[in-house]
Amino acid sequence: MWLVVLWPLLALLDLGFTVLAMLLAPLIALFVRSDGYLPRWLWWFQTPDSRMDGCNGDANFCATHRPCWWTYVLWQWRNPCAGFSHWLGLVFDRPMIRQWGTAGEIGRLPVFRPGWHFRWVVDVRGRRAFEFAATWPSLFGRCWNIRIGYKLGNLYRDPTERIPIVHRCNPLSKRGPLPDSPAKAGFFTPWGG
Template identity: 70%
Template sequence: MMWPFLALIDVLFTVLAMLLAPVIALFVRRDGYLPPWLWWFQTPDSRMDGCNGDAGFCASHTASWWTYVLWQWRNPAAGFSFWLGQTFDRPTFRHWGNLQARRVPTYIPGAYLTLVTDQKGRCAFEFSATWPSLFGRCINIRVGWKLGNLLRDPTERIPICHRFSPLMQRGKTENQPPAKAGFFTSQDR
């Protein structure tokens, strides 16, 4: 698998994006997007004020240089991660663990591993985990590719991802029905 090599390149580019965020923010156009030559730093599905991609971020920030810096720190080099991503032709999924595990809007601790393959031999994985941490926050890990996007649209290009955060914000905990755990395929869900 090429993931370790691609992830290393993406991490290096992510660090560069975070360091350059104050400069990158100076180039945001009036329409809220970066010019094409800075597309590597642009979140593909949102303007730099976050209003297309995160309603909560948008509601708590007004379009300004500082907002653009914060958005780049939140989504560093998202265009580059998207470019390193891949597409699938009629993907087949295999899952292990608790697919309901998430940090927001409702916090459900747990972890899962998803593998996807297609008829052309392409494959990818996603490991995601969220566990309690300090100060009412959670540890959040997500490595591989954002395969959840394929569940929404199997033709979508999925970006590479790598995140480890020991103090991520988490939603409220509610009583949830027992999750289907263990191994199952996309045909089982």
């Protein structure tokens, strides 16, 4: 239970480091090695599961950006201090996940699937964590992109993975088109449509 209580303090610490990463991004980008990764001493700014050009982590980003200094700056702004967030994260022992909210997947790209979910995880050692995520329409054809807590959705892929802390609230995220057919795209609305 202490992890849930401790989360606001960890989130503030991560937020401070995020601001630092955003400000230092142009300088950090100068240190990207030829293999696309930062040196070990800058690893707190490195996205653990991707090179700094985004090609391991986001096919959409990779398709629209070529590896260069500016791409590395943009990637750091997109994923500021991801290594630090990962370090603040948690590892669970046989996690059990409960989920409330929109059935199916929510998401922004390549198809916009609005909705929300709240996930709660407890493992056999009694560790607990939460995640709230939402994608809702906003202004100018954009959407809200909210994710607070821990990236618990990663546990579905690998229950032994270290789960990073997350605090994202962007009211003007890019979004894709709505799916053509609700049944075909697995789209569910929070209001039961």
